[in-house]
Amino acid sequence: xxxxxxxxxxxxxxxxxxxxxxxxxxxxxxxxxxxxxxxxxxxxxxxxxxxxxxxxxxxxxxxxxxxxxxxxxxxxxxxxxxxxxxxxxxxxxxxxxxxxxxxxxxxxxxxxxxxxxxxxxxxxxxxxxxxxxxxxxxxxxxxxxxxxxxxxxxxxxxxxxxxxxxxxxxxxxxxxxxxxxxxxxxxxxxxxxxxxxxxxxxxxxxxxxxxxxxxxxxxxxxxxxxxxxxxxxxxxxxxxxxxxxxxxxxxxxxxxxxxxxxxxxxxxxxxxxxxxxxxxxxxxxxxxxxxxxxxxxxxxxxxxxxx
Amino acid sequence: xxxxxxxxxxxxxxxxxxxxxxxxxxxxxxxxxxxxxxxxxxxxxxxxxxxxxxxxxxxxxxxxxxxxxxxxxxxxxxxxxxxxxxxxxxxxxxxxxxxxxxxxxxxxxxxxxxxxxxxxxxxxxxxxxxxxxxxxxxxxxxxxxxxxxxxxxxxxxxxxxxxxxxxxxxxxxxxxxxxxxxxxxxxxxxxxxxxxxxxxxxxxxx
Numbered sequence: 001x002x003x004x005x006x007x008x009x010x011x012x013x014x015x016x017x018x019x020x021x022x023x024x025x026x027x028x029x030x031x032x033x034x035x036x037x038x039x040x041x042x043x044x045x046x047x048x049x050x051x052x053x054x055x056x057x058x059x060x061x062x063x064x065x066x067x068x069x070x071x072x073x074x075x076x077x078x079x080x081x082x083x084x085x086x087x088x089x090x091x092x093x094x095x096x097x098x099x100x101x102x103x104x105x106x107x108x109x110x111x112x113x114x115x116x117x118x119x120x121x122x123x124x125x126x127x128x129x130x131x132x133x134x135x136x137x138x139x140x141x142x143x144x145x146x147x148x149x150x151x152x153x154x155x156x157x158x159x160x161x162x163x164x165x166x167x168x169x170x171x172x173x174x175x176x177x178x179x180x181x182x183x184x185x186x187x188x189x190x191x192x193x194x195x196x197x198x199x200x201x202x203x204x205x206x207x208x209x210x211x212x213x214x215x216x217x218x219x220x221x222x223x224x225x226x227x228x229x230x231x232x233x234x235x236x237x238x239x240x241x242x243x244x245x246x247x248x249x250x251x252x253x254x255x256x257x258x259x260x261x262x263x264x265x266x267x268x269x270x271x272x273x274x275x276x277x278x279x280x281x282x283x284x285x286x287x288x289x290x291x292x293x294x295x296x297x298x299x300x301x302x303x304x305x306x307x
Numbered sequence: 308x309x310x311x312x313x314x315x316x317x318x319x320x321x322x323x324x325x326x327x328x329x330x331x332x333x334x335x336x337x338x339x340x341x342x343x344x345x346x347x348x349x350x351x352x353x354x355x356x357x358x359x360x361x362x363x364x365x366x367x368x369x370x371x372x373x374x375x376x377x378x379x380x381x382x383x384x385x386x387x388x389x390x391x392x393x394x395x396x397x398x399x400x401x402x403x404x405x406x407x408x409x410x411x412x413x414x415x416x417x418x419x420x421x422x423x424x425x426x427x428x429x430x431x432x433x434x435x436x437x438x439x440x441x442x443x444x445x446x447x448x449x450x451x452x453x454x455x456x457x458x459x460x461x462x463x464x465x466x467x468x469x470x471x472x473x474x475x476x477x478x479x480x481x482x483x484x485x486x487x488x489x490x491x492x493x494x495x496x497x498x499x500x501x502x503x504x505x506x507x508x509x510x511x512x513x
Binding site: 180203204205243261264 | 389503
């Protein structure tokens with residue numbers, strides 16, 4: 001089918017024209033679809049939430065990092081996931097360079113680490129609370145607020161488990177206790193036919209012919225990294241919170257090890273996701289393993305406002 | 308409680324019959340009542356009667372945990388839903404049709420096509436390599452070729468009776484469609500057991 005950009009843009013124009021004629025507005029006072037405009041009440045709530053999250057990350061030992069809002073497309077494209085490229089907002093500067101609004105934080109942080117911090121002793125622990133920019137869809141705004149961490153230079157199941165623990169702790173501190181955490185692994189796709197893989201990526205279990213298994217570590221016994229992770233999660237008393245999902249397959253494999261998605265009761269979409277990405281920083285010239293997660297702050301703020 | 312969104316009309320009647328077979332009885336018969344929702348006798352299920360095109364919207368945005376929607380609607384709208392099961396009922400097909408009296412050797416470039424399904428139509432003409440001008444209509448598509456608004460139509464048909472009565476003939480079938488059981492990622496994670504049980508119960512009926 002078509003990309004969302006193709007479907008949404010004509011509609012945005014249509015709605016704008018309809019609004020202008022309906023209210024007889026001659027000046028264009030409308031904002032583009034999907035940008036945030038916080039009136040004082042919402043701005044205050046937003047500030048409190050971001051401060052609470054920043055404080056949590058700092059206590060946990062993470063340092064703030066800020067990536068540029070605008071970058072050269074060529075520089076970032078080296079490590080950018082193809083699906084993020086297709087969702088990204090790009091334009092030309094006055095000298096004809098293609099520019100990009102950052103569509104995520106992990107990729108520019110990987111670029112910064114490889115280009116500026118490759119001599120700094122690892123591990124490095126960074127956090128950010130800032131928006132990313134993507135083409136508006138019916139499910140996601142153009143300006144999407146995210147909060148997350150990157151933990152660079154760590155390997156092994158212990159760091160994978162601690163990452164999940166940090167994410168779950170932060171969400172429960174924000175008031176989300178009824179959580180579902182699904183864990184996947186790129187090795188789950190090994191041996192699948194192209195057709196089955198495609199059906200899983202598109203969540204089409206009719207085409208797959210069955211529902212993918214989801215449950216305790218028993219469903220993923222054949223993946224040693226997940227078995228090791230489960231032992232660590234058990235030690236952190238998190239094994240009851242997580243489920244291994246054999247259907248968690250992504251179209252473009254950005255993760256190289258265990259990865260997870262978090263859902264919260266009453267929130268319609270994924271509230272957080274993260275995992276191990278050992279080959280991203282090396283795309284920018286510095287071979288260094290890493291894990292990280294990001295929270296969808298726009299969704300969380302929307303859910304908290306409804307409470 | 309599990310909230311189920313079902314398309315008003317034929318799919319609702321078929322769905323209620325399936326639910327009844329697996330022991331889920333709803334308090335009100337939505338096919339005759341003017342109520343838009345009803346709860347089952349155990350209080351575990353709530354069924355919503357919505358417009359066919361709105362089913363995936365309710366499900367994708369989490370207002371309903373599961374839904375029963377036609378394959379045609381899912382293909383056309385491309386909402387973020389998980390497809391669980393082909394239900395087998397509500398069978399129909401998306402076809403291209405033209406006037407009987409007008410003899411086509413096949414679709415031609417710059418053909419004008421009237422349809423309620425612009426995305427599926429555009430994908431179809433893209434696939435067969437024909438440049439088409441799509442005219443989006445909201446109903447009574449069969450009038451378009453008769454009045455000269457379009458050369459052909461792309462529409463859903465179950466029996467072909469409406470096409471026949473309006474002197475149209477089927478030129479090609481784009482896809483076959485039946486009802487599917489769908490859910491969203493959040494519900495499928497948090498209400499996993501309930502949704503899986505429901506899916507298995509319905510699939511074991513056939």
